[in-house]
Amino acid sequence: xxISITAKPNTTTNNKTGGWxxxxxxxxxxxxxxxxxxxxxxxxxxxxxxNKTNSSGKLPYxxxxxxxxxxxxxxxxxxxxxxxxxxxxx
Numbered sequence: 001x002x003i004s005i006t007a008k009p010n011t012t013t014n015n016k017t018g019g020w021x022x023x024x025x026x027x028x029x030x031x032x033x034x035x036x037x038x039x040x041x042x043x044x045x046x047x048x049x050x051n052k053t054n055s056s057g058k059l060p061y062x063x064x065x066x067x068x069x070x071x072x073x074x075x076x077x078x079x080x081x082x083x084x085x086x087x088x089x090x
Contacts, residue, residue, distance in 0.1 A: 017044075021070030023085045025063055031082035032060035038074040038083060047074060 018024075032054060038061055039047040046064040054060045060082070063074070075083040 016066040018064075018066050018068045018070075021068060021088050023070045023072065024065065024068060024088050025070075025072070025074050025083050026086050027060060027062050028082045028084065029054045029060040030056070031080050032058060033080055033082070034058040034060060035079070036061075037077050037079065041073045041077040043071065043073065044069060 029050075029052070033056065034049065036049075039045070039049075042063075044067055046067045047061050048064070049059050050062050051059065070085070070088065072085045075085050
């Protein structure tokens with residue numbers, strides 16, 4: 001009898017995968033309109049809405065640095081340029 005064991009992605013805090021990236025996103029809260037495009041574009045599902053209101057009265061987005069791979073898709077799809085990619089400092 002063959003038994004396969006799989007785990008759902010992004011369900012464990014033990015496998016932090018953000019340590020090897022070369023760039024990371026920087027979220028500019030006051031430019032964020034909370035349009036929710038960036039979390040839908042993120043292949044890792046690590047972009048979340050904050051609970052702090054920005055200058056426009058919106059709840060901007062941010063990311064979990066423990067799991068971000070630095071792919072830059074979030075910055076690429078943001079129509080308001082509220083996300084920029086920065087070099088990762090180790």
